[in-house]
Amino acid sequence: MQAQPNILIVDDVPENLSVLGELLQPTYRVRAANSGARALQIANSPPPPDLILLDVMMPGMDGYQVLRELRDNATTRDIPVIFVTAMDGTDDEEKGLDLGAVDYITKPIRPAIVLARVRAQLELKRARDILSDHNAYLEQEVARRMAENQLIQEVSIHALAHLAETRDPETGNHLRRTQEYVRTLARGLKHHPRFSHYLDERTIGQLAQSAPLHDIGKVGIPDHILLKPGKLTPDEWAIMKTHAEIGAEAIAQAIADSARPVEFLQIAQEIARGHHEKWDGSGYPRGLAGDGIPISARLMALADVFDALICARVYKPPMPYEEAYSIIVSGSGTHFDPDVVDAFIREFDTFKRIADNYAE
Incomplete structure (x- = not known):
């Protein structure tokens, strides 16, 4: 049976965390962070989130900075991030997407939209993970076969050379x-x-x-x-x-x-x-x-x-x-x-x- 995906929700307003948590918990394992610093700490600890829902407007470290930190870290750079924010301007959305967010949801949230977009991004991530694992296997297999061929080649060379040695x-x-x-x-x-x-x-x-x-x-x-x-x-x-x-x-x-x-x-x-x-x-x-x-x-x-x-x-x-x-x-x-x-x-x-x- 496939394990439930892990979702991290990040917002400095407790009511927003509660709303998203109640919406997502029946289907997903949910963790919550009320600051950018705490979000980074959770993202870097096992098990890593499969998806992050990230508020933009937060005191101290805003969502844009959190996303930059996530993308600069090899451990977290591939975690998909959806911005969830009251900032609904086109420029704000473009900025978030340029930084590497995969989607942008405006508040007040509509449950059906949130669930649909979360499900879509998790399916995309699952497909990427499968492809990445397959590619990693293929790379290992190619490396193994190349090493095997190299060994066969070296053995063959020495076998030929030893023909002269036996004389x-x-x-x-x-x-x-x-x-x-x-x-x-x-x-x-x-x-x-x-x-x-x-x-x-x-x-x-x-x-x-x-x-x-x-x-x-x-x-x-x-x-x-x-x-x-x-x-x-x-x-x-x-x-x-x-x-x-x-x-x-x-x-x-x-x-x-x-x-x-x-x-x-x-x-x-x-x-x-x-x-x-x-x-x-x-x-x-x-x-x-x-x-x-x-x-x-x-x-x-x-x-x-x-x-x-x-x-x-x-x-x-x-x-x-x-x-x-x-x-x-x-x-x-x-x-x-x-x-x-x-x-x-x-x-x-x-x-x-x-x-x-x-x-x-």
Whole structure:
């Protein structure tokens, strides 16, 4: 059974309160206030009124001021207010409606008119409440599904990336570390004049999301080369380097198969193809240089090299953080974008924390 609506009547004249109370109480739960201050106190206490019948001419705080206070308060701003007043001028009515009143009833009141207008406003409020609750549910459902889709997407990305990892068991937490290094560099460059046009929060999230796919092309490298414990021959190294294009082409095929554009895959393709390019043009697979290298790939290049330096491999021990730091810094302007190196220098402590948190 639906609960009776709560109505607050506000008037400084006891007789007026009595008349309205007797009219409304058979149908509604009624509370009364004989001043603007008391009305605000009641309106802000549970249960809130579903409707307020408010006198205009009151000593101290008049009805207009009470309405302003109600509308300025997030708790009470949506409570409908009907002015009930002896002021029957058009200007008075317009002023009340401009302030946010939903209706205007003049005294002396006519019971049938009051009841009809009260009922109409309560029905409107009920409809608004239902719509608001429905919208809130829809927003929650959209947020839940987006979060679910995001989780599925992230799991799928890591599943794909781990295909490369299963071919190269020494990588361990490499994906997670490089992902966080890229995120750290991007945030460190977010306000830099050369990068601010690109590095908004959405793009930073997509960069971090895409980073684990940087070596997906290794699935196309033969085991005898990928798992070789010693130094590769020139011919083997030439084959190894093809993993960048293999990965980019695989992602390009995924983009082509998609029914609509998927932004993070575009970034993933840039990273897969370009994370071995060097600032001076001596990298691979395309020998890109300077700003010709996508920003995403420049960030990934530094993250990938730093992690490779500090991690153990069958052919080398792990390098101390400070030694890896020196190598990265010495590569500024040759291997790496100088501004990306500057961000690395500023965030070096964060890099070390990430490496410790996701150690092998």
